[in-house]
Amino acid sequence: MFTTHRAALLALAAMGAALTTTARATLEDDARTILTYGPRVAGSPANEQARTYLEAQFRALGYETRRQPFSYPRFDDLxxxxxxxxxxxxxxxxxxxxxxxxxxxxxxxxxxxxxxxxxxxxxxxxxxxxxxxxxxxxxxxxxxxxxxxxxxxxxxxxxxxxxxxxxxxxxxxxxxxxxxxxxxxxxxxxxxxxxRVREGDVQAVNLIAYKSGVTAPQILFGAHMDSVAGAPGANDNLSGSLTVLEIARRAATTPLGTRSYFMLFDGEEDGLLGSRAFVKDNTALVGGLKAMLNFDMVGVNAAPLTVSGTASLAETVRRAGLSARDSDMGRSDHVPFQQAGVPALMFYRGEDANYHQPGDTVYDPALLRDTADVAVKVADAVLSAVPAN
Known part of the structure; x- marks a missing residue:
């Protein structure tokens, strides 16, 4: 079985509780801290350390958080x-x-x-x-x-x-x-x-942040937090996770914060399993979403930021004066939402030379902030077309 020692989990929980009393860190501080944990493979101690840290940062912004545990079998090369x-x-x-x-x-x-x-x-x-x-x-x-x-x-x-x-x-x-x-x-x-191989059940966890009392969000910002073995995952996909956190920071005292969920998915690298689990277990909530915005590999400027997705949503974005294309968005956590009928957009900066490699240690915080700028404008355009709950 892929399990984490109870003592280690208790220590991490204590660390998270302590962090909630501190001021929100900067994106640079966040990345520097999380990258010290190592590759964030689903089910690993590093994965849990990162989640505990990020959970504390959401709470420091005034959000409540919820964890969604799920499990799945996995084959690992040791x-x-x-x-x-x-x-x-x-x-x-x-x-x-x-x-x-x-x-x-x-x-x-x-x-x-x-x-x-x-x-x-x-x-x-x-x-x-x-x-x-x-x-x-x-x-x-x-x-x-x-x-x-x-x-x-x-x-x-x-x-x-x-x-x-x-x-x-x-x-x-x-x-x-x-x-x-x-x-x-x-x-x-x-x-x-x-x-050398190992087989067993992975104990994975999605992290959800939201303002108190929000049970029917109209927009969901998401990114996967896990990485692959051997890859620190700075661009894939700490960049996406920190972009979601940055959007949450900007939305914390605005109406956007009370109409949104902010999610960090686990198990994406093993087959979009975290987003699939969330969609499956939250049918009513998912059915009420007007848009799902997904962020994957947005921290390295391999190419200009691409926003693509469901035709109707892409048209809403274009009417707001922003660039978007209605096209196939590839394989990431927006897919289960789109399959459930939710309009979805993918934010992406192209293939990284260090994709799934030990060299995935580089990210540009300015690109994360630029991505957050665009995402907030997109969200405002989407929500301006629908009444608040």
């Missing part, structure tokens, strides 16, 4: 690799692979890893190295099992690491590697394949 002599080459366990360590000779399988390709080589008791492409990963693994292999390494056919899902449980360890690692696995070389 650090898989291939040892070639004294060299250790990293890789990623294929989702649904069994864990384990196997040693043996490398056999490079020709073609795509079809049964006919395996028939051309002897992989019995050895580790099969297969190129990605044309047939599903699981078929390559099943063909390797049928041929007697003890492990499978699948080499990416494009630059970068290979993250993949088999779709069904396999009876041998399966690892995805980069083309460079694949090149280092010479035919006949003796290697040890180490696939």
């Amino acid at each position: 650090g898989s690799d291939v040892q070639v002599g004294t060299q250790t080459l990293t890789g990623r366990a294929m989702q649904d692979s069994v864990g384990g360590s196997v040693s043996g000779a490398v056999v490079r399988v020709p073609g795509i890893g079809s049964p006919e390709d395996f028939a051309k080589v002897d992989v019995k008791g050895k580790v099969a190295v297969v190129q990605r492409g044309q047939i599903p990963f699981v078929q390559k693994a099943q063909n390797a099992i049928a041929a007697g292999a003890t492990g499978v390494i699948i080499v990416n056919n494009t630059q970068g690491e290979l993250r993949g899902t088999l779709g069904s449980r396999t009876a041998l360890p399966v690892l995805g590697v980069t083309p460079a690692t694949g090149e280092a696995l010479k035919d006949g070389a003796s290697i040890t394949l180490n696939v």
Whole structure:
């Protein structure tokens, strides 16, 4: 099970209680503090530390907060690799692979890893190295099992690491590697394949902030707080989380604050699970929303700020003199709301060179403030068209 020690949680709760008595920190202070916690993987202590800190900041602004716990199964790679002599080459366990360590000779399988390709080589008791492409990963693994292999390494056919899902449980360890690692696995070389995995339930938590008495918000500002393993997540998506906090700061003493919810979703990186859980468990509230504004990767100026989404909402924004386009908004926490019939907009600054990488440590607080400027104008345009509750 993915659990956090009770003592650690109590300590974090105490820290949060102490923070609520202090003045609101600046965006720079917020980012500096949260980035010291490390990657905010859902279910991790760092994730809870960040949530506790941010909860305290919302409360310091005069908001009430509520937590929505939910759980889901997850498969984690704990650090898989291939040892070639004294060299250790990293890789990623294929989702649904069994864990384990196997040693043996490398056999490079020709073609795509079809049964006919395996028939051309002897992989019995050895580790099969297969190129990605044309047939599903699981078929390559099943063909390797049928041929007697003890492990499978699948080499990416494009630059970068290979993250993949088999779709069904396999009876041998399966690892995805980069083309460079694949090149280092010479035919006949003796290697040890180490696939280290863990499976269990993630205990995740959404954070909701709102003014006292607000039960039927008309607009919801949201961003995901979690990041992926190994990535500090400054841009993806601490930038979005802090933008929501900045909007809450500006709205705290205005009518916007009494017509809005401010949400930090958990489990986005595992499949938009926090936003899906909120939509599922709050049908009436979601049905009353006039707009959901989502912020994802807005802290690095890879491209100008893009606001896109539901056609009717984009038109409202354009009538207010702002730029917006009605188009596909990609994969983020606005999607479950849009699927539930809520007009939604995505705020985004383009792909980051450090996306899901250890180098995701950079953000520009000025860009967060600029994004908040636009978001508040958009919200005002949306709410001016509907009566207050």
